[in-house]
Amino acid sequence: MSVLKPREFLMIPGPTPVPDAVLEAIARHPIGHRTPDFSKALKSAVENLQWLGQTKHDVFVLTASGTAALELAIFNTISPADDVLCVVNGVFGERWARMSEALGAKVERLSAPAGQAVSVKALEQKLEADKEKKFKAVIITHNETSTGVVHDIQPMLAAIRKHGALSIVDTVTSFGAVPFPIDEWQADIVATGSQKALMLPPGLSFVFFGPRAWDAHKLCKTPRFYLDAAKYKKSMSADTTPFTPNVSLVMGLQVALQMMKEEGTESIFARHKRLQKMTREGLKALNLELFVAEDCASSTITAVYPPANIGVDVIRKGLKEKFRILVADGQEELKGKIFRIGHMGYVFERDVLMTLAALESVLIDNGHRCEKGAAVSAALRA
Amino acid sequence: MSVLKPREFLMIPGPTPVPDAVLEAIARHPIGHRTPDFSKALKSAVENLQWLGQTKHDVFVLTASGTAALELAIFNTISPADDVLCVVNGVFGERWARMSEALGAKVERLSAPAGQAVSVKALEQKLEADKEKKFKAVIITHNETSTGVVHDIQPMLAAIRKHGALSIVDTVTSFGAVPFPIDEWQADIVATGSQKALMLPPGLSFVFFGPRAWDAHKLCKTPRFYLDAAKYKKSMSADTTPFTPNVSLVMGLQVALQMMKEEGTESIFARHKRLQKMTREGLKALNLELFVAEDCASSTITAVYPPANIGVDVIRKGLKEKFRILVADGQEELKGKIFRIGHMGYVFERDVLMTLAALESVLIDNGHRCEKGAAVSAALRA
Numbered sequence: 001m002s003v004l005k006p007r008e009f010l011m012i013p014g015p016t017p018v019p020d021a022v023l024e025a026i027a028r029h030p031i032g033h034r035t036p037d038f039s040k041a042l043k044s045a046v047e048n049l050q051w052l053g054q055t056k057h058d059v060f061v062l063t064a065s066g067t068a069a070l071e072l073a074i075f076n077t078i079s080p081a082d083d084v085l086c087v088v089n090g091v092f093g094e095r096w097a098r099m100s101e102a103l104g105a106k107v108e109r110l111s112a113p114a115g116q117a118v119s120v121k122a123l124e125q126k127l128e129a130d131k132e133k134k135f136k137a138v139i140i141t142h143n144e145t146s147t148g149v150v151h152d153i154q155p156m157l158a159a160i161r162k163h164g165a166l167s168i169v170d171t172v173t174s175f176g177a178v179p180f181p182i183d184e185w186q187a188d189i190v191a192t193g194s195q196k197a198l199m200l201p202p203g204l205s206f207v208f209f210g211p212r213a214w215d216a217h218k219l220c221k222t223p224r225f226y227l228d229a230a231k232y233k234k235s236m237s238a239d240t241t242p243f244t245p246n247v248s249l250v251m252g253l254q255v256a257l258q259m260m261k262e263e264g265t266e267s268i269f270a271r272h273k274r275l276q277k278m279t280r281e282g283l284k285a286l287n288l289e290l291f292v293a294e295d296c297a298s299s300t301i302t303a304v305y306p307p308a309n310i311g312v313d314v315i316r317k318g319l320k321e322k323f324r325i326l327v328a329d330g331q332e333e334l335k336g337k338i339f340r341i342g343h344m345g346y347v348f349e350r351d352v353l354m355t356l357a358a359l360e361s362v363l364i365d366n367g368h369r370c371e372k373g374a375a376v377s378a379a380l381r382a
Numbered sequence: 383m384s385v386l387k388p389r390e391f392l393m394i395p396g397p398t399p400v401p402d403a404v405l406e407a408i409a410r411h412p413i414g415h416r417t418p419d420f421s422k423a424l425k426s427a428v429e430n431l432q433w434l435g436q437t438k439h440d441v442f443v444l445t446a447s448g449t450a451a452l453e454l455a456i457f458n459t460i461s462p463a464d465d466v467l468c469v470v471n472g473v474f475g476e477r478w479a480r481m482s483e484a485l486g487a488k489v490e491r492l493s494a495p496a497g498q499a500v501s502v503k504a505l506e507q508k509l510e511a512d513k514e515k516k517f518k519a520v521i522i523t524h525n526e527t528s529t530g531v532v533h534d535i536q537p538m539l540a541a542i543r544k545h546g547a548l549s550i551v552d553t554v555t556s557f558g559a560v561p562f563p564i565d566e567w568q569a570d571i572v573a574t575g576s577q578k579a580l581m582l583p584p585g586l587s588f589v590f591f592g593p594r595a596w597d598a599h600k601l602c603k604t605p606r607f608y609l610d611a612a613k614y615k616k617s618m619s620a621d622t623t624p625f626t627p628n629v630s631l632v633m634g635l636q637v638a639l640q641m642m643k644e645e646g647t648e649s650i651f652a653r654h655k656r657l658q659k660m661t662r663e664g665l666k667a668l669n670l671e672l673f674v675a676e677d678c679a680s681s682t683i684t685a686v687y688p689p690a691n692i693g694v695d696v697i698r699k700g701l702k703e704k705f706r707i708l709v710a711d712g713q714e715e716l717k718g719k720i721f722r723i724g725h726m727g728y729v730f731e732r733d734v735l736m737t738l739a740a741l742e743s744v745l746i747d748n749g750h751r752c753e754k755g756a757a758v759s760a761a762l763r764a
Binding site: 007008010012014015017018023024026027028029030031032033034035063064065066067068071075080098099102103104193195201202203222223224225226227228243244245246247248249326328 | 389390392394396397399400405406408409410411412413414415416417445446447448449450453457462480481484485486575577583584585604605606607608609610625626627628629630631708710
């Protein structure tokens, strides 16, 4: 083994690889945040976020993690004692349920086991049964980061709109990687983060806040200040922020979104779909069992069981020490039971091939039986 | 005028200049946040923050602006209907009063006009008059950024401790520039931000959370999630963060604090005091009237009136266009009435001399009468 090592390569579900042009924008000395130059960058970023989300409505740029974006969504529209339906199939779905409970809402969970999606039908039935229309809001995690399960969100949003509740969607690990036309699909609030498909380091998050969200905002009694939607609306209408923003990341955001615009959504979404297929076929060719069925498999994260006789720790350590490639462990009760490969943002075919080849090497080192070269071949066929 | 321009130089009250070594750390590709390398950087930063604040107690690193640090302080210790005393002498003091009102607290303001400090005596009398001990907490802005007024915080903290209320101190534009031994002065909660004396871009903030803050936390009923102190305590005890942190800025923080440790607090604090004196003497030599009296003048920000016949806009525009030096306008009702020069963090004697010389040039361009070279001479004498 050489002393010189390649740079740590992130195949985890965030942070994800960042393009050099974005790093260069971030590396520049910060400018003043109450200047025309900063306002211009912010305005460009907001317009491109609206383009990416295909929406004409408000979008807020927060200096905070993705969890804060969901908190803005929830704490600005749900009041203590309101009834909320939370669609839960993993760590993040459960997080938003607990967040709603933290403000005093009455939370009902519509759950699926980890690794599975809640079906459209289950949600439709649940909402049809709510004759009194007690549910003020439905919170759904589009792409459950802890397992790599994607919800069939468009018909779910239709069911919510038919019922009349507000829809709040966590798209932290889906936005910018798969289609999500916010206005067409009638999503009321969509929240996401910088360090996933948007090709930035962590530190910013984004909230799309539609007209029905403002209706709920008028009635909302939950205390908030840093995450008060009205403060963001007022400032961002004037191309500025209510509190000192992360200037460096906003400059990087402008560059990243410009790059995405140049590539075009069709190409971006097709690439993520290809990476998903390559990853899944490659893992199967390594004789590994996928954690998630084809019909609800995420385009951005693939979870997989280790072979029965090799620990997740051994695989992760092997990939890290031999190849400096990072993949993620399972979270909470899935820790040590699955590992997760992120393939979103500034990630390409060659990165998936590299990861599969490295994984094959680590598995063979540890006595796993699989056909040499099969993973890469299967990925290339996919 | 040449087409080639020098880099925009920040003499505003934040963001402030960032050392190249810190920018270089930030520019590196982000590493995974659940890795030993990240935990090591976070641990080092936390230890150096404790060193800088001379405290053995908890400190939290938040991915958010300074306002969020105050929100963590207030929303984790004050409940709706609690009585709170807010010491208010400017925009930020007023912000914390409104933040407390936002959660439903009963707020009483102990105010001084903008440009003045609330006296120790006024606070002592107010607290002595509170025989029923109704005030659960007292919130003070150590250094009021909107005016450059510093409170005589040590005896104020002593008065609060004598009364028994919890002390919450905004040190956003003072921490790291002037002495603040947290444990010795018995401050319960101290909140600050990254983009001031700590020589980083904006995007992180910090909360020192002492033992009496935990007592208040136990009783606190205000809803919170992203800014829940207990979540930070749990994660940071394990050298990690409860939510995805701004990895890049934490790496920069580690470097910035290491640089501060190498300089030593005595030298840092003495430099800020010198910069204050140089700025004040230089401005006086330009025949300008200072906004704040000597006895409560900030070491980090100096506010000054423009000459009667020259607008603040003209001065700021002249400094920006001719010299690419940024100074700040007044805020809210002081907009256009004063301008503010920031001199904190990675700022040195030469920067103050440059700013004074440039200001002299802009004033003379606009017909102001002052002795040529007097500002720089006065600053050098100081």
